[in-house]
Amino acid sequence: MTEQFASKSAAAIDRAKAEGRAALVGYLPAGYPTVQDSIDAGIALARNGADLIEIGIPYSDPVMDGPVIQAATTEAINNGFRVANVFDVVAGITAATDAAVLVMTYWNPVMRMGVDEFSRRLAESGGAGLITPDLIPDEASEWFEASDKYGLDRVFLVAPSSTPERLDMTVKASRGFVYAVSIMGVTGTRQSVSSTAEDVVARAHAAGAERVCVGLGVSNPDHVREIAEYADGVIVGTALVAALRDGGVDAVGQLTKNLSAGLGRAAADA
């Protein structure tokens, strides 16, 4: 990994590590149900134990998302969400909390705004970087340039199906952390976390990744506890979105508190 800049995501994960635990990464879509609600929910995430926050850009064709996140992002778009609002959400959360705030986005909205322009505005709003579910390093030359220019983290995904060559290449291309997909599938809650997750994390560590976070299908403290044993961070998405849908900002705070109880030694000591 290149570390020309102080990576905000790496710093947040390292702070958790110093406390003897894995980091908690919480996902919520920008503009769901409104822009202000998503700022409030992001702040609730951070205040209840999330170390990093992933703000998703609602997109018309979210092929990596299951029904819960699809429904939420569709509603956000129907409620008038505009891509530029994501910078307000990032700025709103970073102004109120110490959490590292990344944006998770399908690539076309970034390409449409212009990769450089998008990156400039993200950095300006205090964002840590981008998680890019449908952008692989092979197609990312513009993003390499812009992320270096503005000091942003590049979080690429690795999957159980990634070959050793691709894993190696993706780890080297990433900055901040590497996002390990726990299972072959789309976002959504699942009964158990696949055993393939541990293998992917081990392979990513072996390829030189200092920080590997696991996402997809993680929804309860037991999952968090299991993954915190071997990964540097645990990513929760759908369960938080469902909590926001069903119980509003307070429910997000409560679930985050429950989830963070599974993070490791520090939580157990408390």
Next chain:
Amino acid sequence: MVDAPTASSEENAADAFLQGGHSLRNASGPYFGNYGGRWMPESLIAALDEVQDTFEKAKADPDFLAELKDLNKNYSGRPSLLTEAKRFSKHAGGARIFLKREDLNHTGSHKINNVLGQALLAKRMGKTRVIAETGAGQHGVASATAAALLGLDCVVYMGAEDCRRQALNVARMQLLGATVVPVTNGSQTLKDAINDALRDWVSNVETTHYLLGTAAGAHPFPAMVRFFHEVIGEEARAQILDQTGKLPDAICACIGGGSNAIGLFHSFLDDASVKIYGFEAGGDGVETGRHAAAISLGRPGVLHGARSYLMQDEDGQTIESHSISAGLDYPSVGPEHSYLADIGRVTYEPITDTEAMDAFSLLCRTEGIIPAIESAHALAGAIKVGKRLTEGKEDPSEISVIVNLSGRGDKDVETAAAWFNMLDEEGHVKGTTLSTRKPKGPAERTSEAAVDVTEDQN
């Protein structure tokens, strides 16, 4: 004897390109100029690599090619005919119009070419299940057909709106043993069916091949789907030389994702004298915003794994496309078409619903052929091209034009009947409800199994 200015300038562009010593045929991907590539989740990259590797090996394997050729001949009924449309030609400035009869293939469209090829590859990869998206239902029917033939499980994703428009094809797929999943996300049309098929693929990639139906998507699909359709152009080239002794002046095809078009175009790309036209769905008219003319009015973006022309708003959100033809109702287009548009080798123009339906009716009445509404866009375009190219010619019959009749219109009869005001207020064809006899209905079933089946279907 003067061509329209647009025609001559595009000929020059093509000449310039070809004089550079380049061939436009056999572009292998992953990139076509700035288009194409793999804008896909990492989870699917290994599967794409496997498809690519299997395809490259198969393409060089005489056994595979022989098997495909045998299926094309003895199952699909290839070569498809090249029929001169003599009465229709009179409406196209007198240019000789030749129809490449992909409508005569088994299952009624060009889609079978690609499906047989990919289904054979699925077997080679040891997959037991194929999934497909479908718009008009033609690709879904073809996929269900190939799956039945080769003993594969088949699931077809189809927009709920398209299920409504093409109910007959839903029944056909079910009769062939496929499961049809109506997609209620987003615009409920082709793009959303592709989204759901991709979600299925990423979850079931060990057992499943995604049998993508058009020359779009991530590499290797655009180059691979083209390869399986190249037979259209190869046959058409030999047939027109046989029938007229010369190359055509122009060739025409409709463009949704662009698979029938790229299959026809391929054999003529390096012949600078042949003008090439792709006709996109202009819907209610491109000025209304309700259309599917991605090249004519879109701008480059990424959707479903490829960078290509895309109908998108200022935020990069995909804009819903509109067309009377379910098969052209797609907001992007195959990346090779975007490239061919940029370099000026192929001219892309929109055709409105009205123009397409006029041509649909004209072909029915002048040639006794009911075309798919998709193909009717190419016919409407050919009328314009014929008139353009024959302008000022003493003998317009010197001009010959090939139109890819990519599919037959049986599936579109209901849409056409509604369009031409042939239905009564209750949606019945006028004049078909006069019988005073009690309907006989199907014979009563006695066995329990038969009763169960009937109940399931209710």
